[in-house]
Amino acid sequence: xxxxxxxxxxxxxxxxxxxxxxxLVAGTxxxxxxxVLILLLVWGTARRLRSALQDQADRLPPGPVRxxxxxxxxxxxxxxxxxxxxxxxxxxxxxxxxxxLLRLAESLVLLWVLIRLSSRLVRNEALARIIAVAAWIVAxxxxxxxxxPIVAVMDEIAVPVGNxxxxxxxxxxxxxxxxxxxxxxxxxxxxAEYRVQRLHMMPPAMQVLAGKLARLVLVTLAVVLALGSIGxxxxxxxVFSGAIGVGVGFGLQKVVSNLVSxxxxxxxxxxxxxxxxxxxGTYGYVNALNARxxxxxxxxxxxxxxxxxxLITQRVTNWSYSNDLIRLHVKMGIAYSSDPHKAIELALxxxxxxxxxxxxxxxxxxxxEFGDNTIDLxxxxxxxxxxxxxxxxxxxxxxxxxxxxxxxxxxxxxxxREITLRNPEAVAALLRTRG
Numbered sequence: 001x002x003x004x005x006x007x008x009x010x011x012x013x014x015x016x017x018x019x020x021x022x023x024l025v026a027g028t029x030x031x032x033x034x035x036v037l038i039l040l041l042v043w044g045t046a047r048r049l050r051s052a053l054q055d056q057a058d059r060l061p062p063g064p065v066r067x068x069x070x071x072x073x074x075x076x077x078x079x080x081x082x083x084x085x086x087x088x089x090x091x092x093x094x095x096x097x098x099x100x101l102l103r104l105a106e107s108l109v110l111l112w113v114l115i116r117l118s119s120r121l122v123r124n125e126a127l128a129r130i131i132a133v134a135a136w137i138v139a140x141x142x143x144x145x146x147x148x149p150i151v152a153v154m155d156e157i158a159v160p161v162g163n164x165x166x167x168x169x170x171x172x173x174x175x176x177x178x179x180x181x182x183x184x185x186x187x188x189x190x191x192a193e194y195r196v197q198r199l200h201m202m203p204p205a206m207q208v209l210a211g212k213l214a215r216l217v218l219v220t221l222a223v224v225l226a227l228g229s230i231g232x233x234x235x236x237x238x239v240f241s242g243a244i245g246v247g248v249g250f251g252l253q254k255v256v257s258n259l260v261s262x263x264x265x266x267x268x269x270x271x272x273x274x275x276x277x278x279x280x281g282t283y284g285y286v287n288a289l290n291a292r293x294x295x296x297x298x299x300x301x302x303x304x305x306x307x308x309x310x311l312i313t314q315r316v317t318n319w320s321y322s323n324d325l326i327r328l329h330v331k332m333g334i335a336y337s338s339d340p341h342k343a344i345e346l347a348l349x350x351x352x353x354x355x356x357x358x359x360x361x362x363x364x365x366x367x368x369e370f371g372d373n374t375i376d377l378x379x380x381x382x383x384x385x386x387x388x389x390x391x392x393x394x395x396x397x398x399x400x401x402x403x404x405x406x407x408x409x410x411x412x413x414x415x416x417r418e419i420t421l422r423n424p425e426a427v428a429a430l431l432r433t434r435g
Contacts, residue, residue, distance in 0.1 A: 031092065031101040038084045046077035068187065075116050082109045111138075177229050181222035189215035208266055208273060208289050254309070258292045261308035265289060271311055271318060276386040278317040279306065285387045299389045319386045325361075326386045330397045333374030335411040340367055340375050343410050350400035351381045356393050358382045373413055 053073035060069055072079070085106040092099035158167035193211035265271050266289065275286045277296065284298035293305045319326055334343045344365045351363035363381035370376070379401070383393055405412060421427055 028101055031088075031099060034088045034092075034102065035085075035105050038081065038088065042077055042081045042084065045080075049076050049080065050074065071117055075113055078109060078113045078116065082106065082113055085109055174226060174229070178223065178226035181226050182219060185218035185222040186215070189218050192218075212266075212291065254307075255292065258308045261312045262289065262291050262294075265294075265308060265311060270321070271316065274387070275321065276319040276324075278319065279310065279314060282306070299391075324384045324386060325358075325382055326384075326390065327380055327382050328390060328394055328397075330379040330381075330394055330401070331368075331376065332379070332398075332401060333371060333376050333412065334405075335373075335413040336375060338375070338410045340377070342408065343375075343377060343405070346404040346408060346410065347377060347379045347401055350397055350404055351379060353400050354381075354393065354396045356383050356385065356388070357397070358384060373415060 050073060053076045054070065057069035057073045085102055089099040089102040089106055092102060154167065154169035154172070156167070158170075189211070192214040196207045196210045196214075271277060271286060271289070271294065273286050273289055276284070277286060279296075282296060282298065282304050284296040284302075284304065287295040287297045287303065289295075289308075293307050294311060296304045296306055298304065330347075332347070334340065344367070347365040348363055351357050351365075352359070357363060358381070361382050363379065365377055365379045368376050368378045379397065381397070383390070402412075404410075
């Protein structure tokens with residue numbers, strides 16, 4: 001018990017000396033006062049600041065930028081707190097004093113901002129968890145004052161690559177920079193594609209081409225900036241141009257052909273998203289034009305991925321190239337005993353009764369031929385929505401014609417055949433003998 005009491009007295013004495021020498025000093029008191037004042041300032045303006053930022057975010061048009069703006073608006077007070085702590089720490093360091101307490105507060109707020117933004121912006125739960133763990137590790141190292149020594153050790157771990165010195169620290173910086181820049185490039189590309197799609201004056205094919213070019217330029221710029229940020233000389237990649245050309249000439253011939261064909265399709269606008277096309281027995285509408293293929297969706301729900309090269313080199317029927325008007329033919333035959341004038345009038349009435357058939361241009365019904373057993377008629381009518389199918393309209397027309405013909409006595413004859421006997425006397429004698 002005596003030894004235990006001595007241990008507690010020693011602990012109390014050490015704690016008292018630490019409070020006296022490290023806490024109750026002018027620098028620490030000033031830092032604590034700064035932290036309290038900054039917290040009170042941000043707390044007093046947090047609600048109005050968050051509301052103002054959220055109003056600005058809500059005014060943005062729907063698209064990929066709006067969720068990012070909303071996440072930044074919700075984290076606005078925390079970001080402001082981080083900036084104020086950083087400014088106060090820099091000011092204290094400028095006076096020649098240590099700002100350990102402000103550095104601790106800054107690290108904790110930075111950790112909170114990173115976790116909050118990652119939870120709102122990163123949809124992948126595993127990736128958000130990795131970001132949170134990395135933020136905790138960096139904050140703990142910063143609080144312990146180990147960031148500097150660890151950075152120095154990582155910089156010492158390096159391998160020479162020609163005239164370039166690649167260290168572990170440089171590799172990590174490059175990977176993080178590349179991930180962030182590519183993410184920003186994709187976000188900006190989605191925003192650009194959304195804005196281009198809202199330009200109704202621009203044809204759909206040009207909208208797709210502009211969106212793809214914007215994405216290509218932004219991602220390429222992100223990669224170039226990431227490589228340049230770690231000191232890689234980009235002129236060194238010119239050495240590989242010959243090898244890339246050989247690879248394109250042999251192994252990537254079809255891929256490059258499809259890429260070039262896709263650009264041609266977008267430029268000449270012969271096929272664009274939403275067109276109803278028919279190629280090699282495949283009938284459907286173009287759902288999307290990608291860099292290598294076009295996605296054509298049929299009425300059965302099947303999606304055919306047709307290479308762009310096939311759309312350039314093969315014969316393609318574009319049902320909606322210049323406009324969406326399509327003329328349908330419904331052929332029918334009536335008996336010679338029926339009135340063709342009445343049959344034509346009833347066929348036109350059937351066309352007017354089907355909702356998808358247009359009144360302008362007007363439907364027409366022609367007598368096209370006197371067949372062996374029927375009078376052949378051809379009903380011609382127009383529709384403006386081929387994307388919804390043509391067989392269902394033709395079926396509706398034939399059903400309505402059937403109903404009207406049955407109600408008005410117009411006969412749809414069965415095929416008739418005549419048999420001619422070359423020797424009827426012999427057949428009659430044979431029948432009498434067996435009878």
